[in-house]
Amino acid sequence: MDWLPVGIVIALAMGFNYTNGFHDAANAIATSVSTRALTPRVALVMAAIANLVGGVTVYYFGKVAATIGKGIIEAPQGNDGLVICAAALIGATGWNLLTWWFGLPSSSSHALIGGLGGAALAAGAPVKWAGILEKVVVPMILSPIAGLVLGFLVMTAILWLFRRAQPGKVSRGFRYAQTVSAAAMAFGHGFQDAAKTAGVVVLALTVGGHYTGDRVPLWVLLLSAVVISLGTYAGGWRIMRTLGRRIIHLDPPQGFAAETTAASILYVAGMAFGAPISTTHTITSAIMGVGATKRLSAVRWGVAGNIVGAWVLTFPGAGLVAAASCLLIRLFV
Template sequence: MITALLILVIFAALVFEYINGFHDSANSIATVVSTKVLTARVAVIYAGCFEVIGAFLGTHVANTIGQGIITAEIVTQGVILCALLSAIIWNLVTWYYGIPSSSSHALIGGLMGAGIAKAGWEVILFDGVTKKILMPMVTSPMFGFGIGFVFMVIILWTCARARPNIVNKWFRKLQLVSAGIMALSHGSNDAQKTMGIITLALVSNGLLDEFKVPTWVILSCAVTMGLGTMAGGWRIIRTMGSKMIKLKPVHGFAAETSAAAVILTASHFGIPVSTTHIISTSIMGVGSTRGANALKLGIVGNIVLAWVLTIPVCMFIATILYRFLPV
């Protein structure tokens, strides 16, 4: 039976998805805007369309979110609502200060915190959390940095004898392709997390007999994230596109291509990685080919601090919400 609480949970999930879209729009378009390949308004529309397409590439990540973090039997509408609210709060705080934090880890932390508040630490599926959350949390940014650095070195070596204006002309065109692929990869991973949450809510309410993402859930999450991306999160776009390092089209192409390769691989294996972490470290890896001084370490330090704090802070917020909200 459809209840008012279930409707509220689905509404909160779509609000989170919309915020995720504009909070993480920088992941897809920061480099293409900062290099002036596209205007900001055109870039968010361009990325939003690819985000929608990416959301239809599979449901492996949704299955991990819905079944691989906490014991499904203890999940109630109240647990899911508190998880969503904690992630929404953290996303809005980090967006306000222009810090590119992970919406994925915010949602995961909220789900863990609300689950613990309801039934204790034993509800955490530590094997799944370790293998598909914590290990990728550490390794995926390393892959982003390393692949970005190596790819940029290869490009520099290949184009060493070319005239700078010719290189710039070609990579302005190529960056249109890489920006589209980056948006596609973001949709393939991030949109699925909310799909998993809504499907989990439907299962816990008895409307689904098994965990299988309905088509209407995929469509609603895809469109909502696309609309959120089109709204544009300008504060975070400025941080990633220019405050960390000054980018040219060749750097933008290398960073986006490297990050998209890591994210699409993770999506294929059902690993809910942080697209924010990966594109940020890819930019750092690409930028480091210009020397350590090219990176603005103060900005980088703030970003890393937000990464470290996201899961524990969202666990804490969700725990407090579950204790005090009448759900």
């Protein structure tokens, strides 16, 4: 098959990847910026570099790309498969831009998976519901619960360990520590999300007849990692304000606890289970868990409710846009 249609799908994938970078930049750096541990520009540069390193690391340790490329849908060979990939990416990108505009930290990962499912259904292609249940739905439920519980426990441990320490010294120390925890969070974002886009690129290469291997080519991961890091550097200030200040006003120990909790969950899910979990869901729930140690009323649960609403709408929202895009593209292809 000609490379042109495959190249168009790859270009759409990188467009989605770029929006993923600036949409989810807040996941890595919002807490560090809000606690003034890092300046916004320094935080963005650090996050972009860590995203790049995390994306490349997938080549050696990651399983997420295989889940996205093979575990969600069964795309047909040829143009029909490429149309599904293109429509899925259009749906996911559209949802990213919509939620970014309103400052809602929704999941780029779930937008992509919803887009794949919606496009496949519109094209009459099989959807692997068992794989979605095991690799997407279950982790989608468990990761926010883990973020809430572990965030609460980590912050409780910090409060107990430093209960007799001078608050000013503790705050300064955790500002420095947040440089490490924010980098770890950004690395986890690259490890998870660059792999997801790479999985779609491999799917497009496969159905287009240009690739038959089982492993993600290194050039695909490098391209995905570079583009997502550029998107991260572009920033996502609207969502950053929501995560950094509107849920709860964080101090440096709380920011460190939230970032460390979320990064740990991302690594375990990606390396051990190949589960494409949402960095957005994970860091948001960790922030809520950390904030609850202060008092339950300290968390702005109304803002949290709006975020959860965006989470619930992500699958059908991206899926509907992808389905409409699929039907429209098929009129001209």
